Amino acid sequence: MTAAAGTTIWRELIRKPFFWGIVAIIALLALNVIKDPTYLALSINPNNGNLVGNLVDILRQAAPVMMIAIGMSLVIATGGIDLSVGSLMAVAGAVSMEFLSAAGDSFGAALAAVGLALVITGVLGAVNGVLVAYVGLQPFIATLVLMLAGRGIAKVITGGQNTTASNDSFRWIANGFLIGIPVVFLLAVLIVIAVGLVVRRSALGLMIEAIGINPRASRMAGIKPKGLLLTAYIMSGILAGIAGVMSVGSVMTVDISRTGYQLELDAILAVVIGGASLAGGKFSLSGAFVGALLIATLDKTVLYLGVSSSATPAFKAIVIVVLCLLQSERVRGWFRRRRRPRPAERLLQKEEVSA
Amino acid sequence: MSAVSVSPEARPVGTIPDRARRMITANPSVLPTIASIVIFVGMVIFGEVAYGRILQFNTLSNLLINNAHLIVLAVALTFVILTGGIDLSVGSIIAVSSVAGVMLSNAGWNVFAVIIAMIGIGVLFGIVSGVLIRYFNVQPFIATLAMMFLGRGLASLLSTTPERLGEDSPIRWIGAQLKIIDGPKVNDLVITPAVLVAVLVVIAAFFVLHRTRMGRTVYAIGGSESSALLMGLPVHRTKVLVYVISGALAGLAAVLYTARLGTAQNITGIGWELDAIAAAVIGGTLLTGGYGYVLGSVVGALVLGLMNVLITRDGGIPPEMTTIITGGILLVFVLLQRAVTRRRE
Numbered sequence: 137m138t139a140a141a142g143t144t145i146w147r148e149l150i151r152k153p154f155f156w157g158i159v160a161i162i163a164l165l166a167l168n169v170i171k172d173p174t175y176l177a178l179s180i181n182p183n184n185g186n187l188v189g190n191l192v193d194i195l196r197q198a199a200p201v202m203m204i205a206i207g208m209s210l211v212i213a214t215g216g217i218d219l220s221v222g223s224l225m226a227v228a229g230a231v232s233m234e235f236l237s238a239a240g241d242s243f244g245a246a247l248a249a250v251g252l253a254l255v256i257t258g259v260l261g262a263v264n265g266v267l268v269a270y271v272g273l274q275p276f277i278a279t280l281v282l283m284l285a286g287r288g289i290a291k292v293i294t295g296g297q298n299t300t301a302s303n304d305s306f307r308w309i310a311n312g313f314l315i316g317i318p319v320v321f322l323l324a325v326l327i328v329i330a331v332g333l334v335v336r337r338s339a340l341g342l343m344i345e346a347i348g349i350n351p352r353a354s355r356m357a358g359i360k361p362k363g364l365l366l367t368a369y370i371m372s373g374i375l376a377g378i379a380g381v382m383s384v385g386s387v388m389t390v391d392i393s394r395t396g397y398q399l400e401l402d403a404i405l406a407v408v409i410g411g412a413s414l415a416g417g418k419f420s421l422s423g424a425f426v427g428a429l430l431i432a433t434l435d436k437t438v439l440y441l442g443v444s445s446s447a448t449p450a451f452k453a454i455v456i457v458v459l460c461l462l463q464s465e466r467v468r469g470w471f472r473r474r475r476r477p478r479p480a481e482r483l484l485q486k487e488e489v490s491a
Numbered sequence: 492m493s494a495v496s497v498s499p500e501a502r503p504v505g506t507i508p509d510r511a512r513r514m515i516t517a518n519p520s521v522l523p524t525i526a527s528i529v530i531f532v533g534m535v536i537f538g539e540v541a542y543g544r545i546l547q548f549n550t551l552s553n554l555l556i557n558n559a560h561l562i563v564l565a566v567a568l569t570f571v572i573l574t575g576g577i578d579l580s581v582g583s584i585i586a587v588s589s590v591a592g593v594m595l596s597n598a599g600w601n602v603f604a605v606i607i608a609m610i611g612i613g614v615l616f617g618i619v620s621g622v623l624i625r626y627f628n629v630q631p632f633i634a635t636l637a638m639m640f641l642g643r644g645l646a647s648l649l650s651t652t653p654e655r656l657g658e659d660s661p662i663r664w665i666g667a668q669l670k671i672i673d674g675p676k677v678n679d680l681v682i683t684p685a686v687l688v689a690v691l692v693v694i695a696a697f698f699v700l701h702r703t704r705m706g707r708t709v710y711a712i713g714g715s716e717s718s719a720l721l722m723g724l725p726v727h728r729t730k731v732l733v734y735v736i737s738g739a740l741a742g743l744a745a746v747l748y749t750a751r752l753g754t755a756q757n758i759t760g761i762g763w764e765l766d767a768i769a770a771a772v773i774g775g776t777l778l779t780g781g782y783g784y785v786l787g788s789v790v791g792a793l794v795l796g797l798m799n800v801l802i803t804r805d806g807g808i809p810p811e812m813t814t815i816i817t818g819g820i821l822l823v824f825v826l827l828q829r830a831v832t833r834r835r836e
Contacts, residue, residue, distance in 0.1 A: 217633075219636075271829060273825060274779075280764075280765065281765075284814050285819070292812060296811050398640060401637075404633070414629075444648070447645075448644065449643050453644060454641065456637045456640075461629075465628060466628070467627065
């Protein structure tokens with residue numbers, strides 16, 4: 137009996153959208169351990185009691201990707217896409233750094249910088265949303281414009297410079313520790329949980345999925361798709377802003393050409409790893425969470441194996457192509473044909489014929 | 492563009508405004524193309540009045556020389572967008588193809604082998620995106636976005652530093668400037684083989700799109716894929732083929748650009764997707780597919796090129812604004828298209 141219970145638990149676990157993500161993370165970590173047996177070692181910094189180690193680094197790196205992946209999940213669930221998240225991160229970084237370099241080193245300034253960055257990225261997200269929901273543009277075109285123009289906006293904000301600022305409270309968001317765990321990771325987890333509660337404990341998530349499955353049917357069922365679409369894009373913009381604050385906070389410099397560069401692929405990848413379909417209609421925030429962790433692990437592993445960091449997009453592109461292939465009907469058909477026993481198939485066909 | 496394709500049957504009747512009105516009512520999608528020509532002429536006049544030295548041989552020939560690769564890319568995107576698809580990978584294909592080409596050339600390969608290899612890389616990328624889109628139902632922008640990152644990553648794997656083409660490499664000849672009219676001072680009409688190649692590409696694309704079965708199928712797919720399928724047109728083959736054409740032309744653009752610049756880098760061509768899409772859209776190609784003219788896209792590419800010239804001439808506009816302005820223009824034209832198509836509905 138215990139064995140049977142064990143197998144059902146296993147089966148449920150395998151069905152979870154993020155199961156294969158976790159398997160991949162473990163595989164990557166194992167690869168690192170083979171190269172360096174002490175890779176997983178965590179130690180405590182005697183001076184301040186903080187955890188130190190590669191795993192902690194991975195958690196810290198994963199935080200910004202988690203943010204944009206959550207936003208991207210919602211947008212993709214509506215059947216759209218937001219290609220502008222990476223550029224919005226750069227905009228958020230540029231805004232907050234410019235503000236801080238003028239406002240100086242105080243807690244209030246840090247708060248205002250974060251607020252200002254989120255307002256501006258929220259507005260830019262709203263621009264995407266209006267173009268998609270009210271004007272009726274294809275999502276990827278509407279957001280492609282901002283993906284490429286966004287970096288220009290960031291450059292204009294900083295005047296083409298990589299602005300540096302110093303503010304301890306702002307820096308604490310990205311570099312600080314709370315009870316030994318990086319603040320940035322705790323913050324990311326809290327935001328994921330908050331978004332998850334809002335979306336899953338209310339009908340909001342269901343309505344977003346309904347739009348993605350069939351916009352016309354959802355409208356006939358009494359859902360107003362336009363407002364919801366706008367909300368999804370604004371959310372994505374704000375979350376990209378948070379990600380931008382997190383990623384510039386660790387070095388307190390915004391590099392307008394590198395901050396958030398190509399992170400839209402990371403976000404899409406995290407969402408797809410998490411089991412969501414790029415065609416829209418379903419999303420899994422826990423899946424996106426695991427997906428973001430996997431990407432951070434992949435980034436670190438590739439770097440650790442001595443490959444240039446600018447080459448990682450190639451690996452990610454291959455992963456995303458493979459996942460897209462696995463999602464496609466044709467490949468699924470191949471597996472189904474192989475798995476299904478012959479007689480049952482014949483029976484099914486007979487039934488179809490008789491019906 | 493529109494005038495060329497429509498004028499033969501419209502010529503016998505009426506005056507010019509009458510003809511124009513007839514053309515627009517018969518086919519509202521020519522509006523953006525006409526708008527792009529008007530904008531181009533307007534920009535030339537504005538530039539001539541405000542800054543001077545626009546309407547002369549060396550400025551105009553430089554415009555062509557500096558934008559030969561963009562014209563080729565715009566043609567590539569026109570094919571894909573006409574079918575209702577999109578190709579975001581062209582910029583990265585240029586990066587990987589030019590870096591690989593320069594490295595092969597410096598390794599002592601024959602010129603023709605290098606050029607064929609550079610175009611071949613583009614063809615390979617095109618085949619992969621085409622197969623993903625056609626056989627595995629991946630959305631075009633996802634498939635080509637993956638190719639965009641794959642190309643960028645492969646280019647970085649090859650080299651992360653600028654690769655310099657040998658000074659005596661015959662590839663440089665493609666970018667060599669040939670004087671046609673020797674004007675006073677520096678005001679010469681100059682042309683490069685690259686410009687000729689671009690012109691040939693445009694002529695070939697025009698012929699393929701308007702005078703062959705394949706071109707007809709491209710337009711039919713963009714109009715309605717299921718109707719094209721029901722009509723028995725080779726939809727599947729053509730859909731893969733447009734991405735292969737787009738990839739090959741991107742490879743060719745890499746040859747032209749590398750020949751002119753003499754160096755290749757893994758960050759070459761970032762954001763050129765937007766330029767090429769913008770050129771096609773400004774030229775009147777509908778993003779939903781089915782309407783558009785390859786000559787319009789050429790005008791679109793020249794509008795973008797001229798915009799860059801005017802921005803540098805002005806001096807008051809920071810160069811960072813270029814992408815914002817390009818994006819803004821693209822947005823305006825997409826909205827214009829949206830308005831036109833909505834009225835048709």
